[in-house]
Amino acid sequence: xxxxxxxxxxxxxxxxxxxxxxxxxxxxxxxxxxxxxxxxxxxxxxxxxxxxxxxxxxxxxxxxxxxxxxxxxxxxxxxxxxxxxxxxxxxxxxxxxxxxxxxxxxxxxxxxxxxxxxxxxxxxxxxxxxxxxxxxxxxxxxxxxxxxxxxxxxxxxxxxxxxxxxxxxxxxxxxxxxxxxxxxxxxxxxxxxxxxxxxxxxxxxxxxxxxxxxxxxxxxxxxxxxxxxxxxxxxxxxxxxxxxxxxxxxxxxxxxxxxxxxxxxxxxxxxxxxxxxxxxx
Amino acid sequence: xxxxxxxxxxxxxxxxxxxxxxxxxxxxxxxxxxxxxxxxxxxxxxxxxxxxxxxxxxxxxxxxxxxxxxxxxxxxxxxxxxxxxxxxxxxxxxxxxxxxxxxxxxxxxxxxxxxxxxxxxxxxxxxxxxxxxxxxxxxxxxxxxxxxxxxxxxxxxxxxxxxxxxxxxxxxxxxxxxxxxxxxxxxxxxxxxxxxxxxxxxxxxxxxxxxxxxxxxxxxxxxxxxxxxxxxxxxxxxxxxxxxxxxxxx
Numbered sequence: 001x002x003x004x005x006x007x008x009x010x011x012x013x014x015x016x017x018x019x020x021x022x023x024x025x026x027x028x029x030x031x032x033x034x035x036x037x038x039x040x041x042x043x044x045x046x047x048x049x050x051x052x053x054x055x056x057x058x059x060x061x062x063x064x065x066x067x068x069x070x071x072x073x074x075x076x077x078x079x080x081x082x083x084x085x086x087x088x089x090x091x092x093x094x095x096x097x098x099x100x101x102x103x104x105x106x107x108x109x110x111x112x113x114x115x116x117x118x119x120x121x122x123x124x125x126x127x128x129x130x131x132x133x134x135x136x137x138x139x140x141x142x143x144x145x146x147x148x149x150x151x152x153x154x155x156x157x158x159x160x161x162x163x164x165x166x167x168x169x170x171x172x173x174x175x176x177x178x179x180x181x182x183x184x185x186x187x188x189x190x191x192x193x194x195x196x197x198x199x200x201x202x203x204x205x206x207x208x209x210x211x212x213x214x215x216x217x218x219x220x221x222x223x224x225x226x227x228x229x230x231x232x233x234x235x236x237x238x239x240x241x242x243x244x245x246x247x248x249x250x251x252x253x254x255x256x257x258x259x260x261x262x263x264x265x266x267x268x269x270x271x272x273x274x275x276x277x278x279x280x281x
Numbered sequence: 282x283x284x285x286x287x288x289x290x291x292x293x294x295x296x297x298x299x300x301x302x303x304x305x306x307x308x309x310x311x312x313x314x315x316x317x318x319x320x321x322x323x324x325x326x327x328x329x330x331x332x333x334x335x336x337x338x339x340x341x342x343x344x345x346x347x348x349x350x351x352x353x354x355x356x357x358x359x360x361x362x363x364x365x366x367x368x369x370x371x372x373x374x375x376x377x378x379x380x381x382x383x384x385x386x387x388x389x390x391x392x393x394x395x396x397x398x399x400x401x402x403x404x405x406x407x408x409x410x411x412x413x414x415x416x417x418x419x420x421x422x423x424x425x426x427x428x429x430x431x432x433x434x435x436x437x438x439x440x441x442x443x444x445x446x447x448x449x450x451x452x453x454x455x456x457x458x459x460x461x462x463x464x465x466x467x468x469x470x471x472x473x474x475x476x477x478x479x480x481x482x483x484x485x486x487x488x489x490x491x492x493x494x495x496x497x498x499x500x501x502x503x504x505x506x507x508x509x510x511x512x513x514x515x516x517x518x519x520x521x522x523x524x525x526x527x528x529x530x531x
Contacts, residue, residue: 042364043362043364043365045364161375161376164365164375165375165376167362167365168362168365168367168372168375169356169359169360169362171331171334171336171354171356172354172356172413173376174334174335174336175334175335175336175352175353175354175426176351176352176353176354176376176420177335177351177352178376219364219366222366223366223368223400224366224367224368224371225365225366225367225371227366228365228366
């Protein structure tokens with residue numbers, strides 16, 4: 001717990017006691033990891049997978065609570081079981097079948113809600129699971145989020161070239177000596193980790209939105225993969241700022257407010273690029 | 282002395298959904314030699330190249346690759362990821378650090394230097410093929426695998442492309458594995474033909490393959506005759522000193 005020691009030593013303890021500071025930090029960390037992961041998932045058409053894992057995560061929460069472990073570990077276990085099974089059945093060339101994903105997604109959600117319903121009412125806040133509860137971020141949540149994000153960012157940096165090459169063409173990447181199947185499995189595991197930690201902030205139903213919407217805005221005028229990641233992060237920041245402030249001022253739920261802000265930014269960007277293009281013509 | 286052995290395939294068999302696609306195929310690829318795979322639709326041509334490039338690895342039989350074998354690959358159907366912003370320059374540098382000069386040279390060979398700064402998603406199918414063909418030559422490949430490189434290219438472009446493949450072989454001293462449906466056009470440049478129809482019907486020099494009964498059964502006398510004509514041109518060129526200017530064809 002070096003982190004805790006550092007925080008104490010620098011006198012950040014009091015500061016971190018403020019729930020708003022904690023939630024802003026958690027939001028910033030999420031944006032930092034959602035941008036590159038979101039881009040990769042959009043490029044590889046895996047956005048739907050995060051949705052599936054998110055929905056099935058409810059099952060993980062239920063299992064975690066039943067077995068009396070921290071729910072996030074239940075979520076991670078369920079997500080890992082799903083990605084390993086998908087990796088086994090998924091052939092090299094075909095994209096993940098939407099039907100398979102939809103079945104897993106909704107069965108996970110339905111089963112999870114039944115499980116959660118069996119528990120005593122006060123143990124679970126179903127709303128927080130489904131839509132997130134950024135403002136209730138604890139120091140433990142923050143530490144987990146930070147560690148996972150650092151691990152994911154290091155993996156991304158180390159394998160970035162392979163990830164991009166596989167996104168462009170699996171066939172060419174394989175022929176040039178990149179082990180596409182291993183890269184794919186690593187990517188799946190990283191998505192499972194991402195979903196497990198983002199769940200706290202965004203809620204299981206809204207994770208995919210945070211991975212897809214800022215990325216789509218960024219794609220409208222990016223010229224390179226890295227530029228798209230950087231611009232996605234900016235849009236993520238904008239959505240976070242809009243979400244937290246409207247949540248604070250109007251008492252909106254934070255997760256949904258972030259998603260609505262992200263979509264508003266996308267619409268504004270679309271309008272501006274339209275006007276800009278018609279002026280050029 | 283034979284050229285350096287780059288890849289040896291022994292008794293390759295492959296079945297998908299209980300249907301035999303390849304049946305005990307053996308061949309060798311050697312440096313600076315062009316090997317052409319011909320065969321009807323569904324003969325297993327693309328499956329064979331996918332085994333060579335490592336895309337398929339659940340086959341029976343054995344593949345020995347020279348240590349550190351570098352492969353450049355042009356797939357038959359190129360799926361363009363329109364979701365990723367990517368310039369042609371970046372596409373060419375995706376997995377190797379080619380210098381500006383190497384990239385310019387590679388694009389010049391396929392006649393698409395002007396595409397350097399364009400976004401990949403804005404290219405036509407033909408343009409993308411040429412860019413990807415240029416890409417296969419970067420990073421000092423030992424073997425270039427081209428799966429129907431001329432599909433979707435007009436006839437004059439086709440002849441030019443086969444000439445180019447011959448030039449690349451000479452310049453890069455790499456082996457070329459080419460899938461083609463028209464043997465008569467690749468004839469003069471090919472060192473080895475593999476005539477495939479699930480099993481290896483026949484293999485060897487183009488002239489001998491074109492007279493083989495199984496080849497004739499698959500492609501008919503007309504194809505064999507047209508090859509004979511090209512073979513004649515081929516001999517003729519050698520008579521005048523192997524001057525491959527490409528003008529003498531017509």
